[in-house]
Amino acid sequence: MTDLVTTTDRWLKRRHASEWRFRAYGAAAIVVSLAFLVLMVASITMGGYPAFERHSIGLKITFDEKVIDPQGTRMRDQLMAANYTKLVRSSLRDHFPDVSGRRDKRKLNKIVSSDAGYELRDLVLGNPDIIGTTSQVWITAAADSELYLKGYVDKNLPQNQRRLDDLQIGWLDTLTANGQIKSHFNTEFLLSGDSREPELAGIMGALLGSFYTLVVCFVLSFPIGTLAAIYLEEYAPKSRLNRLIEVNINNLAAVPSIVFGLLGLAILLNTFGLPRSTPLVGGMVLALMTLPTIIIASRASLRAVPPSIREAALGVGASKTQTTFHHVAPLAMPGMLTGAIIGMAQALGETAPLLMIGMVAFIVDLPTGVTDAATALPVQIFLWADSPERGFVEKTSAAIIMLLTFLVIMNLSAVLLRRKMETRW
Amino acid sequence: MNMQVSVSETMVSIPSPDIDTKISSRDVNVFYGDKQALKDVSLDIPEKQVTALIGPSGCGKSTFLRCLNRMNDVIDICRVTGSIKLEDQDIYAPEVDVVRLRAHVGMVFQKPNPFPKSIFENVAYGPKIHGLAKSKSDLEGIVESSLKRASLWDEVSDRLDEPGTGLSGGQQQRLCIARAIAVEPQVVLMDEPCSALDPIATARIEELLDELREKYTIVIVTHSMQQAARVSQKTAFFHLGELVEKGETQKIFTAPGDERTSNYVTGRIG
Numbered sequence: 001m002t003d004l005v006t007t008t009d010r011w012l013k014r015r016h017a018s019e020w021r022f023r024a025y026g027a028a029a030i031v032v033s034l035a036f037l038v039l040m041v042a043s044i045t046m047g048g049y050p051a052f053e054r055h056s057i058g059l060k061i062t063f064d065e066k067v068i069d070p071q072g073t074r075m076r077d078q079l080m081a082a083n084y085t086k087l088v089r090s091s092l093r094d095h096f097p098d099v100s101g102r103r104d105k106r107k108l109n110k111i112v113s114s115d116a117g118y119e120l121r122d123l124v125l126g127n128p129d130i131i132g133t134t135s136q137v138w139i140t141a142a143a144d145s146e147l148y149l150k151g152y153v154d155k156n157l158p159q160n161q162r163r164l165d166d167l168q169i170g171w172l173d174t175l176t177a178n179g180q181i182k183s184h185f186n187t188e189f190l191l192s193g194d195s196r197e198p199e200l201a202g203i204m205g206a207l208l209g210s211f212y213t214l215v216v217c218f219v220l221s222f223p224i225g226t227l228a229a230i231y232l233e234e235y236a237p238k239s240r241l242n243r244l245i246e247v248n249i250n251n252l253a254a255v256p257s258i259v260f261g262l263l264g265l266a267i268l269l270n271t272f273g274l275p276r277s278t279p280l281v282g283g284m285v286l287a288l289m290t291l292p293t294i295i296i297a298s299r300a301s302l303r304a305v306p307p308s309i310r311e312a313a314l315g316v317g318a319s320k321t322q323t324t325f326h327h328v329a330p331l332a333m334p335g336m337l338t339g340a341i342i343g344m345a346q347a348l349g350e351t352a353p354l355l356m357i358g359m360v361a362f363i364v365d366l367p368t369g370v371t372d373a374a375t376a377l378p379v380q381i382f383l384w385a386d387s388p389e390r391g392f393v394e395k396t397s398a399a400i401i402m403l404l405t406f407l408v409i410m411n412l413s414a415v416l417l418r419r420k421m422e423t424r425w
Numbered sequence: 426m427n428m429q430v431s432v433s434e435t436m437v438s439i440p441s442p443d444i445d446t447k448i449s450s451r452d453v454n455v456f457y458g459d460k461q462a463l464k465d466v467s468l469d470i471p472e473k474q475v476t477a478l479i480g481p482s483g484c485g486k487s488t489f490l491r492c493l494n495r496m497n498d499v500i501d502i503c504r505v506t507g508s509i510k511l512e513d514q515d516i517y518a519p520e521v522d523v524v525r526l527r528a529h530v531g532m533v534f535q536k537p538n539p540f541p542k543s544i545f546e547n548v549a550y551g552p553k554i555h556g557l558a559k560s561k562s563d564l565e566g567i568v569e570s571s572l573k574r575a576s577l578w579d580e581v582s583d584r585l586d587e588p589g590t591g592l593s594g595g596q597q598q599r600l601c602i603a604r605a606i607a608v609e610p611q612v613v614l615m616d617e618p619c620s621a622l623d624p625i626a627t628a629r630i631e632e633l634l635d636e637l638r639e640k641y642t643i644v645i646v647t648h649s650m651q652q653a654a655r656v657s658q659k660t661a662f663f664h665l666g667e668l669v670e671k672g673e674t675q676k677i678f679t680a681p682g683d684e685r686t687s688n689y690v691t692g693r694i695g
Contacts, residue, residue, distance in 0.1 A: 237501060306538075309538060309540065311496070311499075312534065313550075314499065315533075316607075317527040318550075318551075318554055322554055326550070327540060
């Protein structure tokens with residue numbers, strides 16, 4: 001009788017063992033790659049989340065009319081030009097009257113942001129009636145105070161090896177004890193542009209720069225890429241030239257991105273004289289880079305449309321163009337869009353070509369269009385990672401979090417879009 | 426060699442006087458690259474009859490069918506010589522617009538291939554691109570009458586908005602027939618329309634062919650000799666790219682003039 005159960009057979013045992021081994025290897029590979037991913041995300045999140053918190057110091061400010069507007073004209077020019085920093089300083093001295101000597105006074109002034117005067121100015125410009133009164137105002141803490149308040153300063157180090165000395169730490173502790181320090185969500189980080197001061201630097205400028213760059217990139221590369229793919233796949237004769245073009249498109253997809261940057265520098269900036277550091281040029285360079293990706297993905301999705309659909313359309317007397325645009329292209333559209341979004345995600349993370357065309361500049365103002373000088377998210381990360389101030393470390397991680405968030409959103413939308421359009425029937 | 430002679434003798438069969446020739450082909454040769462797929466095929470297709478093209482796989486019957494509405498144009502390496510005339514007009518003449526030709530010579534394919542659109546859109550597409558309907562109600566009329574002629578109307582009249590791809594295989598093939606006849610062709614070419622269908626769906630299509638030939642000239646390629654015998658009035662037997670024998674279906678099946686035909690219809694070669 002045939003025995004299908006006993007496993008004493010040497011070959012059978014070996015076969016089972018090898019199958020089990022293979023599964024174990026596969027599972028191990030997945031565990032290892034997941035572990036790396038978790039490690040990366042965790043370390044970035046740990047490093048970056050403090051950047052979304054910031055501290056303000058509440059000071060009683062006397063809006064002295066003699067300092068702000070001695071003539072009492074309330075003219076805008078006068079209010080703009082007044083020395084508000086003086087108000088901050090005198091308020092600080094009122095809080096800590098026993099501080100004496102120029103050096104200690106300077107130290108005291110350094111616990112609030114150098115931007116504090118502008119914050120008061122904006123307050124006064126918004127509400128001139130405040131002049132002559134005294135009120136509690138929340139002022140941004142300096143980057144070094146911020147670090148101490150977040151617990152990054154080790155008090156056991158000798159004074160000369162840390163950014164804040166014992167006096168400053170003592171003042172901050174006093175303010176904390178008096179309830180004059182509060183922490184809140186850092187909306188400024190999301191809404192403002194870059195700055196030399198870590199406590200004032202924001203991501204919005206880079207976000208807008210990336211957005212404008214991607215818009216230019218998409219507007220250029222999607223129509224050109226899909227039309228090229230449609231022509232090559234549906235119309236072009238299968239000739240030697242066509243094969244040569246195909247090989248070269250594949251090669252182009254493998255060209256290092258910095259080469260495209262050099263091309264942009266040499267041709268777009270130097271020959272055509274387009275404005276340097278702008279999303280317009282950045283988008284054009286990135287479009288060159290994403291074109292091969294879009295063409296390859298679009299051709300693949302056109303090829304996946306069954307030939308029977310083309311025959312059906314031709315059979316009822318549709319012309320070649322009608323067949324292509326009424327039937328083939330709509331069916332290939334989900335694949336084309338997916339390719340485009342993946343190309344855009346690649347472009348979003350690209351740094352090297354943007355360095356070449358000058359989008360690496362330090363730009364404080366938020367860009368308002370594609371011809372304004374701007375920087376982009378990955379370049380901003382590069383810039384902040386390069387800055388010596390301790391406060392930029394968490395900003396760098398926070399910017400990476402933003403970049404990864406947008407990448408995930410884009411890739412997710414590619415998946416969702418494809419699923420939605422494919423299940424239409 | 427002497428078989429060739431006997432073929433050309435049977436070829437001069439004079440069509441009965443009350444039947445007009447719809448398509449006449451003379452000395453048609455088709456090459457795929459260096460390979461010759463059809464050799465000197467001369468065949469007349471009579472109007473408003475069903476002509477069956479039979480023969481073993483790779484004999485060129487589908488190739489010949491696809492020459493009749495120039496579907497072979499799509500294939501880059503395909504070359505056609507000789508003449509094919511649709512009512513005295515050479516369809517391979519350079520001035521012929523292939524799109525208009527295909528509106529006159531419709532086609533139904535081996536595998537049902539409805540567009541991934543609604544049933545209505547499937548039928549309405551042809552009339553739309555050829556501008557056959559002047560208004561929306563006009564178009565709805567065309568769709569309804571086409572579906573009725575394809576005997577599909579009763580099954581789908583209440584769900585015209587549903588996808589054509591959701592129908593059963595037999596229904597899909599009838600939808601394709603409705604789509605083909607919606608543009609009012611003179612000739613309908615069918616390339617093994619039942620090979621992907623079960624026997625019941627096949628029987629329905631065969632019944633349909635009988636009704637359709639009152640209005641259209643039909644050329645059908647089939648693998649099944651029983652089907653050819655059931656549905657066709659004329660039969661042409663192809664073998665290795667040659668047209669071996671043609672004539673009345675009954676004669677081909679009962680008294681074939683060529684040894685190869687007799688071997689094929691009796692199942693000795695296939």
